[in-house]
Amino acid sequence: MKIRQLPQNLANKIAAGEVVERPASVVKELIENSIDAGSTAIKIELKEAGLTEVKVTDDGEGMSPEDAKRAFLRHATSKIKYDADLFHIKSLGFRGEALASIASVSKLTVKTSLGDEAGTMLYLEAGKMIRESKSDARKGTEITVNELFYNTPARLKYMKTIHTELSHITDLINRYALAHPHIRFDVIHNGKEIFSSRGTGNLLQVISHIYGMQVAKNMYHIKDSTIDFKVEGFIAKPEITRSNRNYVTIIVNGRYIKSQHLLHGIIRAYDTLLPIHRYPVAVLHITLDPILVDVNVHPTKLEVRFSKEKELTLLIEQMIRNQFKQSTLIPKMENKK
Ligand code: ADP
Numbered sequence: 001m002k003i004r005q006l007p008q009n010l011a012n013k014i015a016a017g018e019v020v021e022r023p024a025s026v027v028k029e030l031i032e033n034s035i036d037a038g039s040t041a042i043k044i045e046l047k048e049a050g051l052t053e054v055k056v057t058d059d060g061e062g063m064s065p066e067d068a069k070r071a072f073l074r075h076a077t078s079k080i081k082y083d084a085d086l087f088h089i090k091s092l093g094f095r096g097e098a099l100a101s102i103a104s105v106s107k108l109t110v111k112t113s114l115g116d117e118a119g120t121m122l123y124l125e126a127g128k129m130i131r132e133s134k135s136d137a138r139k140g141t142e143i144t145v146n147e148l149f150y151n152t153p154a155r156l157k158y159m160k161t162i163h164t165e166l167s168h169i170t171d172l173i174n175r176y177a178l179a180h181p182h183i184r185f186d187v188i189h190n191g192k193e194i195f196s197s198r199g200t201g202n203l204l205q206v207i208s209h210i211y212g213m214q215v216a217k218n219m220y221h222i223k224d225s226t227i228d229f230k231v232e233g234f235i236a237k238p239e240i241t242r243s244n245r246n247y248v249t250i251i252v253n254g255r256y257i258k259s260q261h262l263l264h265g266i267i268r269a270y271d272t273l274l275p276i277h278r279y280p281v282a283v284l285h286i287t288l289d290p291i292l293v294d295v296n297v298h299p300t301k302l303e304v305r306f307s308k309e310k311e312l313t314l315l316i317e318q319m320i321r322n323q324f325k326q327s328t329l330i331p332k333m334e335n336k337k
């Protein structure tokens with residue numbers, strides 16, 4: 001026989017090639033797990049932009065000692081159970097691949113506790129369980145990923161400078177703070193705090209924190225809904241522009257996504273109000289029935305498919321146009337506010 005089924009460890013390492021591209025991917029998967037666990041505060045500690053260490057600590061529901069071990073098996077998840085669940089994804093995760101993948105290309109420690117029982121501590125190297133013990137963890141989970149890609153030298157070599165890797169991480173955390181204003185995010189890099197969102201639930205406050213007061217002060221709040229969609233967020237006045245498209249954040253059911261379609265709709269709505277080669281600042285939260293969106297398109301879930309994409313784009317475009325029409329009709333009232 002020529003064909004053999006690959007051992008789990010090797011299969012995990014192959015999957016990691018897709019899911020774990022760089023330190024920012026580790027941060028993404030870990031904070032998504034923390035959010036899914038119902039955390040109200042998530043602390044992200046980094047050494048050398050996460051290349052040496054990424055540690056994510058949350059106050060979520062935690063795991064039992066048995067679950068903590070199972071979490072590192074491939075396709076092991078608490079988030080879906082049946083075929084049909086795939087069309088009703090409410091959580092950020094569901095593939096059950098992240099922890100297995102990350103563990104397979106790093107040295108990983110997890111400390112977790114359900115709160116009312118003794119916690120557990122596991123240490124894995126290249127996905128292999130090395131040590132297991134009781135821990136004094138309080139309710140929640142702390143996962144530390146050391147020496148990422150130490151056993152995949154080709155990937156390690158591909159890593160960019162600390163500066164570039166860190167900017168990928170901060171961009172990601174900004175998006176998640178915008179997506180979840182009620183969660184407190186603290187980021188510490190090489191012992192220094194570089195970001196902290198307060199978790200008050202006030203989206204404009206988070207916008208102000210990330211993009212500055214000047215931007216926050218010049219945003220319109222927009223909100224509308226149809227039978228299928230609810231859209232709410234902030235769009236900058238046309239005089240506040242940026243030189244690239246990265247200042248538009250689209251969030252679908254709590255998930256930060258990239259969508260060329262929606263992005264173009266937003267830019268179209270600004271129309272001639274934007275100077276050439278200038279782009280808007282916007283943060284939009286879209287809420288819809290999960291049946292209307294397929295998140296199982298790509299392992300990183302950054303791209304999704306909407307089943308009513310045209311309708312959604314049109315709704316957003318219309319909301320923005322209406323806002324501009326309104327504000328040019330009553331500029332005086334706007335000034336008085
Ligand atoms: P997925 O998120 O797709 O389910 P993961 O590999 O990311 O897969 O995680 C596997 C499982 O481990 C999750 O389904 C969840 O039950 C558990 N888990 C992971 N991280 C945490 C966390 N921070 N708090 C509580 N449970 C967690």
Ligand code: MG
Nearest residue numbers: 029033093098
């Ligand atoms: Mg996950």
